[in-house]
Amino acid sequence: MRLRLTPRDDSYFEMFADSANNLVIAARLLVELISDGADRDAIGEKMRACEHAGDERTHAIMRRLNESFVTPFDREDIYRLASCLDDVMDSMEAAVDLIGLYGLERLPKGIIDQIEVLERAAELTAEAMPRLRSMKDLTRYWIEINQLENQADQIYRRLLANLFSGEYDALTVLKLKDVIEELETAADAFEHVANTVESIAVKES
Amino acid sequence: MRLRLTPRDDSYFEMFADSANNLVIAARLLVELISDGADRDAIGEKMRACEHAGDERTHAIMRRLNESFVTPFDREDIYRLASCLDDVMDSMEAAVDLIGLYGLERLPKGIIDQIEVLERAAELTAEAMPRLRSMKDLTRYWIEINQLENQADQIYRRLLANLFSGEYDALTVLKLKDVIEELETAADAFEHVANTVESIAVKES
Amino acid sequence: MRLRLTPRDDSYFEMFADSANNLVIAARLLVELISDGADRDAIGEKMRACEHAGDERTHAIMRRLNESFVTPFDREDIYRLASCLDDVMDSMEAAVDLIGLYGLERLPKGIIDQIEVLERAAELTAEAMPRLRSMKDLTRYWIEINQLENQADQIYRRLLANLFSGEYDALTVLKLKDVIEELETAADAFEHVANTVESIAVKES
Numbered sequence: 001m002r003l004r005l006t007p008r009d010d011s012y013f014e015m016f017a018d019s020a021n022n023l024v025i026a027a028r029l030l031v032e033l034i035s036d037g038a039d040r041d042a043i044g045e046k047m048r049a050c051e052h053a054g055d056e057r058t059h060a061i062m063r064r065l066n067e068s069f070v071t072p073f074d075r076e077d078i079y080r081l082a083s084c085l086d087d088v089m090d091s092m093e094a095a096v097d098l099i100g101l102y103g104l105e106r107l108p109k110g111i112i113d114q115i116e117v118l119e120r121a122a123e124l125t126a127e128a129m130p131r132l133r134s135m136k137d138l139t140r141y142w143i144e145i146n147q148l149e150n151q152a153d154q155i156y157r158r159l160l161a162n163l164f165s166g167e168y169d170a171l172t173v174l175k176l177k178d179v180i181e182e183l184e185t186a187a188d189a190f191e192h193v194a195n196t197v198e199s200i201a202v203k204e205s
Numbered sequence: 206m207r208l209r210l211t212p213r214d215d216s217y218f219e220m221f222a223d224s225a226n227n228l229v230i231a232a233r234l235l236v237e238l239i240s241d242g243a244d245r246d247a248i249g250e251k252m253r254a255c256e257h258a259g260d261e262r263t264h265a266i267m268r269r270l271n272e273s274f275v276t277p278f279d280r281e282d283i284y285r286l287a288s289c290l291d292d293v294m295d296s297m298e299a300a301v302d303l304i305g306l307y308g309l310e311r312l313p314k315g316i317i318d319q320i321e322v323l324e325r326a327a328e329l330t331a332e333a334m335p336r337l338r339s340m341k342d343l344t345r346y347w348i349e350i351n352q353l354e355n356q357a358d359q360i361y362r363r364l365l366a367n368l369f370s371g372e373y374d375a376l377t378v379l380k381l382k383d384v385i386e387e388l389e390t391a392a393d394a395f396e397h398v399a400n401t402v403e404s405i406a407v408k409e410s
Numbered sequence: 411m412r413l414r415l416t417p418r419d420d421s422y423f424e425m426f427a428d429s430a431n432n433l434v435i436a437a438r439l440l441v442e443l444i445s446d447g448a449d450r451d452a453i454g455e456k457m458r459a460c461e462h463a464g465d466e467r468t469h470a471i472m473r474r475l476n477e478s479f480v481t482p483f484d485r486e487d488i489y490r491l492a493s494c495l496d497d498v499m500d501s502m503e504a505a506v507d508l509i510g511l512y513g514l515e516r517l518p519k520g521i522i523d524q525i526e527v528l529e530r531a532a533e534l535t536a537e538a539m540p541r542l543r544s545m546k547d548l549t550r551y552w553i554e555i556n557q558l559e560n561q562a563d564q565i566y567r568r569l570l571a572n573l574f575s576g577e578y579d580a581l582t583v584l585k586l587k588d589v590i591e592e593l594e595t596a597a598d599a600f601e602h603v604a605n606t607v608e609s610i611a612v613k614e615s
Contacts, residue, residue: 065407079404101366160588161511170375170580174382177584178365199489202475270612284609306571375580379587383570 011064012072013133019057019085020126026050026092027122030115030183033096034107044100051093058086072133077200084193085125091186092118095179102175108162113155114183121148121190128197135201145194152187156180216269217277218338224262224290225331231255231297232327235320235388238301239312249305256298263291277338282405289398290330296391297323300384307380313367318360319388326353326395333402340406350399357392361385421474422482423543429467429495430536436460436502437532440525440593443506444517454510461503468496482543487610494603495535501596502528505589512585518572523565524593531558531600538607545611555604562597566590 026047033043061082065075072078099107128141159180163173231252238248266287270280277283304312333346364385368378436457443453471492475485482488509517538551569590573583 062403062407075407076404079407083400097362098365101362102369157507157511160508164512164581164585170584171369171378173581173584174375174378175369195493198472199486202472202485202489267608267612280612281609284612288605302567303570306567307574376574376583379580379583380574 010072010133012061012078013130015057015061015064016081016085016132017126017129019054019061019082020122020129022050022054022057023085023088023092023122024119024126026054026089027115027119030092030096031119033099034112034115040100044096047093047096051089054086054089058082073200073204077196077203081193081196081200084189084196088122088186088189088193091182091189095182095186098175098179098182102178104175104179107179108159108176110155110159110162111180111183114152114159114180114187117148117152117155118183118186118190121145121152121187124148125190125193128194132197132200135204138197138201142194142198145191149187149191152184156184156187215277215338217266217283218335220262220266220269221286221290221337222331222334224259224266224287225327225334227255227259227262228290228293228297228327229324229331231259231294232320232324235297235301236317236324238304239317239320245305249301252298252301256294259291259294263287278405278409282401282408286398286401286405289394289401293327293391293394293398296387296394300387300391303380303384303387307383309380309384312384313364313381315360315364315367316385316388319357319364319385319392322353322357322360323388323391323395326350326357326392329353330395330398333399337402337405340409343402343406347399347403350396354392354396357389361389361392420482420543422471422488423540425467425471425474426491426495426542427536427539429464429471429492430532430539432460432464432467433495433498433502433532434529434536436464436499437525437529440502440506441522441529443509444522444525450510454506457503457506461499464496464499468492483610483614487606487613491603491606491610494599494606498532498596498599498603501592501599505592505596508585508589508592512588514585514589517589518569518586520565520569520572521590521593524562524569524590524597527558527562527565528593528596528600531555531562531597534558535600535603538604542607542610545614548607548611552604552608555601559597559601562594566594566597 029043029047029050032038033040061078065071065078098104124141124144128138131137131141160177163176163180168176234248234252234255237243238245266283270276270283303309329346329349333343336342336346365382368381368385373381439453439457439460442448443450471488475481475488508514534551534554538548541547541551570587573586573590578586
């Protein structure tokens with residue numbers, strides 16, 4: 001471990017944890033959305049509020065970065081990690097927005113598997129963020145996120161194949177495809193967060 | 206501000222400004238393209254020339270980078286900024302090419318809003334590039350590009366919803382969707398340029 | 411050239427060459443897949459094995475990175491190059507998987523041009539990796555990959571236009587579009603590998 005002669009600004013770790021906790025809330029809104037009798041308008045509104053709160057947090061990290069002399073790790077890595085966390089939120093919000101925009105009453109049943117993977121990935125990410133402080137015990141997090149992403153891939157491809165099973169007309173296929181692609185993008189974005197954490201750990205090691 | 210003991214190679218700032226000015230020309234070709242009675246073939250040709258000129262500029266930046274001992278900011282950031290500017294051009298050119306390729310006679314009216322946002326983003330970017338020299342007054346640029354990108358998102362989603370309003374058959378939806386997605390990618394790419402500038406400023410601050 | 415006071419860990423160059431050679435194998439499986447009378451199930455299986463082997467190599471590079479004190483170039487560049495090589499494999503594997511998943515018996519003839527470009531790009535990449543050691547003679551590689559990517563773009567767009575020529579119904583267009591888009595993503599990913607090599611060379615120059 002490197003000697004640090006200056007006190008580190010630990011508020012970054014709290015801000016990253018905050019951002020990741022916000023992703024847990026968003027993932028749970030997705031779970032709620034696909035439950036029977038869900039009030040989709042209300043959930044859509046909460047999701048937009050969640051995305052707005054995420055933006056606020058991202059900007060707070062950027063502002064802090066502009067004012068800090070000493071940072072716990074490279075400035076550009078802090079920047080990239082904040083951006084990656086933001087990307088996850090954007091995709092989850094976009095999925096909900098598309099469902100409303102397209103007026104999709106009925107979603108394919110398998111979409112619940114996609115969303116449960118996102119919920120788990122959000123929880124793992126939120127648990128890992130505080131460990132950035134010590135850079136310890138992060139290996140397990142990467143491995144689990146990678147496994148989840150592989151699982152998400154499988155689920156996504158199965159859902160894709162089902163879309164073309166003959167149940168849906170071409171326009172409906174197009175709409176549903178947009179939604180499940182956005183959810184797949186969210187799963188990929190969780191992996192980008194984990195990759196960014198991994199590359200930070202590699203540099204600091 | 207850091208002391209600089211060596212003279213900086215200021216030609217980079219001019220090359221970035223050149224690249225960004227080229228994006229303004231490209232955005233105005235898009236505006237022309239959707240005007241009544243536009244000569245689409247001629248505009249397509251001009252757009253390809255524009256993209257070619259952009260490639261030349263990008264390569265000039267890369268060549269200069271290979272020959273410079275001192276650079277105004279990190280070599281990899283110069284590299285990334287040049288690539289991001291190039292990405293914007295690629296998407297605008299691809300949109301025009303797809304319109305020709307698909308033989309799309311009639312474009313949805315709302316596409317003009319998408320294109321006007323791109324024109325404004327190009328102008329803001331061209332105005333900001335010379336300010337890289339002093340790294341001053343860039344905050345306003347980021348904020349405005351971010352606002353434009355949010356606006357572009359809204360426009361894009363409204364256009365998407367309109368595609369499915371029943372006016373178009375599935376194959377036409379597919380074609381138009383490719384075009385408006387490419388324009389949305391261009392808007393995102395302008396944000397990547399702004400993010401790159403922001404991350405450079407963060408490192409240099 | 412910089413003086414190096416410590417022995418460099420040259421195993422990275424071998425691992426990158428290994429990864430790139432694996433891409434050559436994968437590209438040749440794509441060629442095989444579109445040959446008359448191809449055993450698609452067997453090829454799909456081989457492709458998955460190939461992708462798995464690629465993952466193993468990527469992880470070996472990451473593990474080595476965690477254990478190395480001295481690296482031949484910046485740790486984050488090694489990380490990024492490994493990731494980019496992995497991305498190429500993922501897209502090639504995804505294309506094969508989609509063909510199986512969608513039960514696409516007949517593929518458009520022009521797809522062979524796309525795949526031949528990928529094969530050539532894989533070979534060029536595999537030839538270039540050992541030259542990372544000396545950082546010499548890499549310019550030719552970038553130029554050729556860039557030309558191939560331009561060629562791939564042209565082929566891709568021609569294929570796109572053909573999809574809409576009236577030969578296929580909307581659902582079939584959607585399926586085939588996914589496949590040729592994935593192959594186009596693989597061509598782009600080869601360019602990202604070349605760009606990463608270029609940016610490493612720029613930093614080391």
